[in-house]
Amino acid sequence: MSDALNYLVKARPEAMGHYFAFLKDCGKQLDPKTRALISLITKVHAQTERGFRQYLGRALREGCTPAEVLDALLMAFPALGLAKIVWAVDIILAMGLPAFQPAALGAAGEWHDVLATKGFKAGETRRVECDGRGLFVHRHGKGWRVFDSRCPHQTTDIPHLALEGATLTCPKHQWAFDIRTGACIRIGDKALTQWECKVVKGRLMARW
Ligand code: FES
Structure with missing residues (x-):
């Protein structure tokens, strides 16, 4: 969570409690993987790097595969545009996650x-x-x-x-x-x- 949200949770706990309850309730009909992927895409849309890293980890822990993460990013192309997708992929590459390497995804690799x-x-x-x-x-x-x-x-x-x-x-x-x-x-x-x-x-x- 960002410093600003942390601050608001402390400064306005009741209002922020409603906000988080709203977010939690919104996704309760979705399976955990779908919920994690949608949350991840919202971080790309807002371009919050720390949130993206955090939600990427969460999506992988929920069982999303790297191929599913990449598909979610590409499917969101009409809303995100190429620049934000490239921004997200640059962060994935900087994280050095082996599972995202081309060879691990079934491509030839180098x-x-x-x-x-x-x-x-x-x-x-x-x-x-x-x-x-x-x-x-x-x-x-x-x-x-x-x-x-x-x-x-x-x-x-x-x-x-x-x-x-x-x-x-x-x-x-x-x-x-x-x-x-x-x-x-x-x-x-x-x-x-x-x-x-x-x-x-x-x-x-x-x-x-
Ligand atoms: S055992 Fe958890 S990161 Fe290695």
């Missing part, structure tokens, strides 16, 4: 040069930065796995310190992952986002 494979031992895991994304790279035997460092729960950027043996524990709500597979092994229910990878002339490449 190959990125991650690191030199020489000296990287089997069983080893490293956290690296590559073209603006944090990655956990794990080598198993002759194979490789590349995971996004953003937590699949609420996109916390997980640091290297969170890795203990083969277990990566997100510091925010303690979801734990097996870094050898990306599977969630404690508390949560979603795996780390894994990017396709390949070795080309001694360089590990990943696509997102």
Whole structure:
């Protein structure tokens, strides 16, 4: 909520209480995903960045997929216009959410040069930065796995310190992952986002 709304809630609690009750009542016939998407579009229309970030998180928590969020934005084109849609997509990109990357949406994505494979031992895991994304790279035997460092729960950027043996524990709500597979092994229910990878002339490449 904005500072101004916070202020009004404190300064005029009764009037603002009616306002919030009105908003709550308006959406009670809608399912949570539809309600979340409509709220999200209102934030794009008003161009309130903090509200947009907050409502995007809420929409994803309610089960909206990134493809549904993009569809909602595009469907609102007649009301929003292209400039506001681009404004919203710029914020989504700045948030670095793995689920919105083209490769995660089923598009081709782009190959990125991650690191030199020489000296990287089997069983080893490293956290690296590559073209603006944090990655956990794990080598198993002759194979490789590349995971996004953003937590699949609420996109916390997980640091290297969170890795203990083969277990990566997100510091925010303690979801734990097996870094050898990306599977969630404690508390949560979603795996780390894994990017396709390949070795080309001694360089590990990943696509997102
Ligand atoms: S953001 Fe990682 S466990 Fe919640």
